[in-house]
Amino acid sequence: xxxxxxxxxxxxxxxxxxxxxxxxxxxxxxxxxxxxxxxxxxxxxxxxxxxxxxxxxxxxxxxxxxxxxxxxxxxxxxxxxxxxxxxxxxxxxxxxxxxxxxxxxxxxxxxxxxxxxxxxxxxxxxxxxxxxxxxxxxxxxxxxxxxxxxxxxxxxxxxxxxxxxxxxxxxxxxxxxxxxxxxxxxxxxxxxxxxxxxxxxxxxxxxxxxxxxxxxxxxxxxxxxxxxxxxxxxxxxxxxxxxxxxxxxxxxxxxxxxxxxxxxxxxxxxxxxxxxxxxxxxxxxxxxxxxxxxxxxxxxxxxxxxxxxxxxxxxxxxxxxxxxxxxxxxxxxxxxxxxxxxxxxxxxxxxxxxxxxxxxxxxxxxxxxxxxxxxxxxxxxxxxxxxxxxxxxxxxxxxxxxxxxxxxxxxxxxxxxxxxxxxxxxxxxxxxxxxxxxxxxxxxxxxxxxxxxxxxxxxxxxxxxxxxxxxxxxxxxxxxxxxxxxxxxxxxxxxxxxxxxxxxxxxxxxxxxxxxxxxxxxxxxxxxxxxxxxxxxxxxxxxxxxxxxxxxxxxxxxxxxxxxxxxxxxxxxxxxxxxxxxxxxxxxxxxxxxxxxxxxxxxxxxxxxxxx
Amino acid sequence: xxxxxxxxxxxxxxxxxxxxxxxxxxxxxxxxxxxxxxxxxxxxxxxxxxxxxxxxxxxxxxxxxxxxxxxxxxxxxxxxxxxxxxxxxxxxxxxxxxxxxxxxxxxxxxxxxxxxxxxxxxxxxxxxxxxxxxxxxxxxxxxxxxxxxxxxxxxxxxxxxxxxxxxxxxxxxxxxxxxxxxxxxxxxxxxxxxxxxxxxxx
Numbered sequence: 001x002x003x004x005x006x007x008x009x010x011x012x013x014x015x016x017x018x019x020x021x022x023x024x025x026x027x028x029x030x031x032x033x034x035x036x037x038x039x040x041x042x043x044x045x046x047x048x049x050x051x052x053x054x055x056x057x058x059x060x061x062x063x064x065x066x067x068x069x070x071x072x073x074x075x076x077x078x079x080x081x082x083x084x085x086x087x088x089x090x091x092x093x094x095x096x097x098x099x100x101x102x103x104x105x106x107x108x109x110x111x112x113x114x115x116x117x118x119x120x121x122x123x124x125x126x127x128x129x130x131x132x133x134x135x136x137x138x139x140x141x142x143x144x145x146x147x148x149x150x151x152x153x154x155x156x157x158x159x160x161x162x163x164x165x166x167x168x169x170x171x172x173x174x175x176x177x178x179x180x181x182x183x184x185x186x187x188x189x190x191x192x193x194x195x196x197x198x199x200x201x202x203x204x205x206x207x208x209x210x211x212x213x214x215x216x217x218x219x220x221x222x223x224x225x226x227x228x229x230x231x232x233x234x235x236x237x238x239x240x241x242x243x244x245x246x247x248x249x250x251x252x253x254x255x256x257x258x259x260x261x262x263x264x265x266x267x268x269x270x271x272x273x274x275x276x277x278x279x280x281x282x283x284x285x286x287x288x289x290x291x292x293x294x295x296x297x298x299x300x301x302x303x304x305x306x307x308x309x310x311x312x313x314x315x316x317x318x319x320x321x322x323x324x325x326x327x328x329x330x331x332x333x334x335x336x337x338x339x340x341x342x343x344x345x346x347x348x349x350x351x352x353x354x355x356x357x358x359x360x361x362x363x364x365x366x367x368x369x370x371x372x373x374x375x376x377x378x379x380x381x382x383x384x385x386x387x388x389x390x391x392x393x394x395x396x397x398x399x400x401x402x403x404x405x406x407x408x409x410x411x412x413x414x415x416x417x418x419x420x421x422x423x424x425x426x427x428x429x430x431x432x433x434x435x436x437x438x439x440x441x442x443x444x445x446x447x448x449x450x451x452x453x454x455x456x457x458x459x460x461x462x463x464x465x466x467x468x469x470x471x472x473x474x475x476x477x478x479x480x481x482x483x484x485x486x487x488x489x490x491x492x493x494x495x496x497x498x499x500x501x502x503x504x505x506x507x508x509x510x511x512x513x514x515x516x517x518x519x520x521x522x523x524x525x526x527x528x529x530x531x532x533x534x535x536x537x538x539x540x541x542x543x544x545x546x547x548x549x550x551x552x553x554x555x556x557x558x559x560x561x562x563x564x565x566x567x568x569x570x571x572x573x574x575x576x577x578x579x580x581x582x583x584x585x586x587x588x589x590x591x592x593x594x595x596x597x598x599x600x601x602x603x604x605x606x607x608x609x610x611x612x
Numbered sequence: 613x614x615x616x617x618x619x620x621x622x623x624x625x626x627x628x629x630x631x632x633x634x635x636x637x638x639x640x641x642x643x644x645x646x647x648x649x650x651x652x653x654x655x656x657x658x659x660x661x662x663x664x665x666x667x668x669x670x671x672x673x674x675x676x677x678x679x680x681x682x683x684x685x686x687x688x689x690x691x692x693x694x695x696x697x698x699x700x701x702x703x704x705x706x707x708x709x710x711x712x713x714x715x716x717x718x719x720x721x722x723x724x725x726x727x728x729x730x731x732x733x734x735x736x737x738x739x740x741x742x743x744x745x746x747x748x749x750x751x752x753x754x755x756x757x758x759x760x761x762x763x764x765x766x767x768x769x770x771x772x773x774x775x776x777x778x779x780x781x782x783x784x785x786x787x788x789x790x791x792x793x794x795x796x797x798x799x800x801x802x803x804x805x806x807x808x809x810x811x812x813x814x
Contacts (some may be wrong), residue, residue, distance in 0.1 A: 141672050142680040146723040149668055166723060200665060200726045324717035327710070 014194035024153040025054040025184040028117070031160035034192065037088050038454045039455055040064070045092025046132060047119030050184040052090075054547045058278060064455065064484055067476035068170065069096050071448040073103025073475065077112050078452025081435040082410060084237065086113040086167045087452060094132030096286070097178075098139065102442055104174045105143040109439025110258060111235055113172035116140075119148070119361035122182040127605040135179050139332035145173030152566025153186040158193050158216050165196050171322040172394050203525045205321050207338030211344050214334055215317055216354065223467070224314075224370045225251045228274065228303075231258030231342050231438075232296015234431045239263065241344035242295070247358045248351040251293070252374060254282035256303055258438045259296070261428040271374065272383075275303040276419040276589050280381035282410055283587075283595040285374055287311055294318045299329035300439070301591070309594040319343050381600060383424045385583070393555045394418060394493040394579040397563075398425040399464060401491060404563050409461040410435065410453045414446035414470020417499035420585045422465040444473025449590060450488040451481055461567060462519035468494040469518050472537065481572035484496040489566050490540060490574045495581035496525055503584045529554045539576040550574040655744065658712050659684060659738060659808050662719055662745040666692070670724045674688040674701065681716050683707065687740075687805030702807045705747060712769075731808055738808035741780045743768075744801035746793050748775055756796055763789045774799060 017032065029053060032040070041064045044052040066072035069091045076087030086291050087107075091100050097118040107114040121130040124532045137149045146166050148159050156179075163175040202398055219225060233242050233255075239262050246253050246269050253263045254271040257278075265272050274282035286292060292314045304310035307329055316332040317339055318325075324608070326335040329455040336343060350572040365370060385395040401409075413436040428434050435453060437445035450464035464471075471492050481488050505511055518536075519525055526532035532552065542552030551561045553575060566573045586598045664670050671690065678685050686704040693700050705715055712730065717727045731738075748756050755773070760767055760777055763785065770777035779789055783806070790798070 137669055138672055138676075141669065142676045147669075151668065186693045198723060213756075322721070324721050326717075327719075328714060365674065 016194050017192045018459075019069050019190045019192060020591045021187055021189045022138075023048040023050070023054070023185055023187050024150075024156055024179065026057070027153070027156045027188070028160065028179065028184070028191070029054040029061065031157050031192070032088065033058060035160065036085070036162045037061055039135045039508055040088045040090060040353050041066050041075045041079075041114070041452070042090035043067075043069050043072055043092070043096060045094075045096045045119065047093035047181045048090060048096065048117075048184075048415050049092075049119075051119065051179070052211075054225070055423060058165075061157045063481060064446065064451075068474065069099035069101055069375070071445065071451075071474045071477040071480065072465065073100045073116065073229070074106070074442070074445050074448035075452035075455070075477070075480070076114055076116075077103060077107055077110075077489075078412060078435055078449030079185075079456045080112050080114055081110075082432050084113070084235070084432065084455045086164055088115050088117070090117040092118070092132065093121055093136070093181075094134045096132075097136040099135055100371050101139065101143070102440070104176065105172040106142055106437050106440040106442045106445065108143045108145070108391050110437065111231060112174065113167040113235075114174040115167050116174060116176045118178050119184070120178045120180040123151070123180045126180065128500065128523075136176070138361075140176050143174070145171075147176040147178070147440050147491055149178045150180065150183050152297065152419070153188045153191070157181075157190050161193055162198060166198075166201065169192065170205070171232075172203075176289045179605060186560070198544075201252040203325075205320070205337050205339055207319065207336045207346065208415035211334065211362040212350060215336075215347060217317055217533070218291050218317065218334070219249055219251070219293075222251075222315075223367065223579055224285075224289045224373075225249070225291040225293065225367065226286050226289035227251050227253040227293045227295060228256070228260060228286050228297055229253065229259050229293075229295040229392065230297035231262075233262035235292075236295075236296060236321065236340040237245065237431075238296070238341035238344055241341055241348060244348050244358060245269075245344050245351070248271045248348060248356045250359060250364040252285060252370075254278070254286055256297055256438075257423055257436065260423060260434040260436075261431045262296075264429040265427045267428055271378075273423060275300075276305070276591065277424070277585050277587065278303075278586050279378075279383065280595075280598055280600060281377035282372055282597065283589065287314075287595045288373075290312045292316045294320075294332070296320060298322075298325045299520075301329075304330065305589050305593050305595065305597075334354075335396070381587070381607060382531050384601075385586075388556070390556050392553065392559055392577055392579050394495070394577075394583060395421050396541035396579050397493060397559060398422055399580065400559055401463065401465070401563055402426045402531045403461070404560065404567060404572075405461055407521070409433070409463050410448045410450075410457065412436065412449040412453060412462070414464070414466045414473075415441045415443045415500075416466055416467045417476070417503065417585045418467040418470070418493045421493075426465075442472040443467075446470055446478075447488065447490050448474050448477045450490065451477060451486050454486050455484075458487075462487075462568075464488065464490040466490055466492050467499060468492055468539075469498045470498065470604055472518070475542065478543060478548045478572065478574070485571065487569065487571050487573070489569070489572070491563070491566065492574065492576050493579050494535070494539070495579050495583075496535070497581040499581060499583075499587070502581060506584065507588075507590070532578075535543045539574060543574050548572045548574060550576055552576040552578065554578050613688070633682065639791055656708060656712075657704055657706050659731040659736065659806060660703050660705060660712075660716065660719075661729040661731060661736075661808055661810070662703060662725060663693070663729075664699050664701060665724040665726065666697050667701045667724055670699070673722050673724060674703075674719070677718055678715075680704075681714070681718060682739050684712060687803070689805040691807075697808070702805065704806050729810060731810065736810050737810045738806050739780055740806045741778065741804045742784065742786055742792065742801060743778055744776050744790075745776050745799045747773060747797035747799055749773070752796055756793070757803060760791055765789065 076089040080087035121133045167175040271282040317334040319336045320330040446464040446466040454462040498516040520536035687700045765779035
């Protein structure tokens with residue numbers, strides 16, 4: 001179990017470089033430039049303004065001013081998830097720092113590379129209950145991959161270099177650097193290290209061939225094999241290797257929500273994604289497989305349901321770079337700690353040697369009975385909904401968006417029903433095109449994340465599919481989009497309710513409403529397609545206040561034109577699509593249930609309080 | 613009782629200390645002792661040794677990891693090593709093999725953790741030091757001193773109504789001594805928690 005000392009740089013030892021005398025804040029910015037940072041989302045305050053002063057002098061870094069620190073950190077996450085590079089966010093001490101906490105926790109659960117920099121009160125004031133003082137080091141200790149409190153201005157170059165390395169290597173994650181104000185002001189001649197020495201951290205993990213040979217043997221004997229892969233494929237940049245592996249072995253693939261896009265959903269072998277609201281066929285196949293290859297996944301409860309029953313009859317192989325994920329939620333037969341790209345590459349090499357040619361013409365023949373069974377499930381249980389003539393169903397809106405974008409877009413989401421439908425009714429073929437708060441489930445994620453993704457890829461269409469509840473949580477970022485000219489689009493599926501909680505109220509609480517209505521109780525919108533009276537809040541007016549165009553769509557016949565106008569716009573743009581609140585996300589496996597408990601259609605009420 | 617609690621319970625075993633304040637009266641102590649034996653059988657205790665960077669906040673990270681993930685520390689001891697840039701922690705953790713596997717992995721995941729050793733069976737020697745104040749009367753003082761002799765404990769302070777005792781040893785020796793002292797009345801005590809060292813021939 002022991003970790004050995006290691007020097008991460010493989011090249012010949014390079015000499016550290018000495019810079020000119022400058023302030024701690026300037027050193028910090030110089031370090032960010034050295035890490036190749038081009039974008040930072042930063043909200044200033046008393047304890048961080050010195051760093052902002054330094055940022056104004058940078059010609060390499062563009063600073064974006066979010067209108068709330070949470071918007072800033074979600075935007076940084078969106079940037080990171082779209083690019084694979086660490087997103088960078090900065091905030092002042094106290095409330096600035098605590099407003100980052102949700103985003104940091106979000107990045108931790110979704111393994112998003114993120115570097116968060118916070119101002120701190122001067123060292124002499126620490127612990128005195130100073131104005132805007134919070135012990136952000138302790139507050140974030142359990143939701144970061146690592147964090148630092150800078151105690152000496154001379155440490156800044158080393159700390160920043162380590163922070164980016166830790167955030168982006170191995171299993172990525174958030175790293176926080178807390179910089180007291182006196183350190184920002186102190187001057188020194190910085191020494192920029194050329195190498196990193198972290199004896200307690202060695203992220204390079206390669207599977208040994210013995211274990212991979214074992215996998216080959218298991219594949220040879222399998223009759224009903226399945227690949228269950230997730231966010232690890234995306235962070236590990238292993239999509240191409242996965243595709244090759246699937247086409248060589250001819251094993252069907254199901255992803256997790258985090259893994260959406262790591263394998264093309266339009267591919268013959270794709271079963272889309274599994275879990276609570278995933279496809280029935282993916283859940284059936286994974287649970288009835290005799291061999292389950294779990295790659296870059298963590299057996300999350302939203303995927304497995306009742307863990308002891310999950311894939312009970314199959315042999316499970318688990319490949320992950322993080323050893324602590326292995327045997328954490330599910331004890332597996334063959335655990336392999338490895339970078340997934342390396343492991344898949346090696347396996348592909350072994351398959352080639354074994355004469356397993358890559359099949360690219362969809363003519364898969366290795367497991368005919370298994371394919372037939374999956375086909376039967378696919379035909380019997382497609383994603384479906386009852387469409388209506390004039391009323392816009394939320395699923396329809398997403399399908400139409402897919403049609404009009406031809407799938408060529410980065411989609412971000414908030415959290416709730418719309419998030420699941422955005423996963424279900426859009427087909428993703430490329431990694432990093434579905435950006436969603438999966439692990440933490442942070443409402444308000446969608447629009448700032450869209451801004452971050454759009455900043456990273458200005459030429460790409462970026463659309464936030466959102467709910468009215470989620471969108472409102474970070475609506476202030478319309479100002480960032482407007483002021484900076486970021487053409488991030490939002491399509492709000494507005495049902496005036498907190499849809500997912502309403503769905504659970506219907507299922508588990510006999511429809512008793514517990515503060516899930518988001519509209520105006522004094523004058524409730526009656527669902528009329530002609531009369532918008534009572535729709536609350538009025539997003540058209542609100543967006544106008546921000547200088548952003550917003551169009552409300554009530555009729556189905558108007559939707560295609562409206563979506564097209566949104567897509568054609570060169571500016572931030574919001575579509576407020578009115579949808580009924582009565583729709584449920586189906587299929588649904590009640591939490592703690594097994595794949596056999598799936599509700600595919602209908603509205604049966606379930607026992608109250610069955611799990612979370 | 614606290615066996616399933618989340619968090620760090622410093623150096624106090626639940627059996628004989630009862631309310632955790634260490635002010636158990638004599639005969640109560642024996643009752644608690646019996647309770648402790650039953651309790652100990654419920655889950656295994658493991659000794660792990662963790663070499664960490666001697667850096668700001670490292671204890672916060674480790675203690676927080678235990679509480680955040682619902683693991684239970686029985687004792688935790690931290691001290692410097694020969695290398696001033698590192699510290700060694702000896703942690704006694706309660707749980708089955710699955711828990712221990714996760715504890716070890718989660719510790720290893722922390723950037724400031726350099727090495728984790730999981731001690732089993734005979735691979736290590738361990739000791740703990742206890743300081744305690746035991747009530748005495750002119751009638752019982754001699755008996756207490758005699759027991760100290762037998763256990764190679766030292767009397768380090770003497771007052772009219774009590775004596776302070778220092779004793780070092782492994783867990784079973786200390787528990788036995790504490791059990792024998794209980795009837796006299798242990799009015800206060802403090803334990804270092806276990807420290808351990810691997811047995812190696814080189």
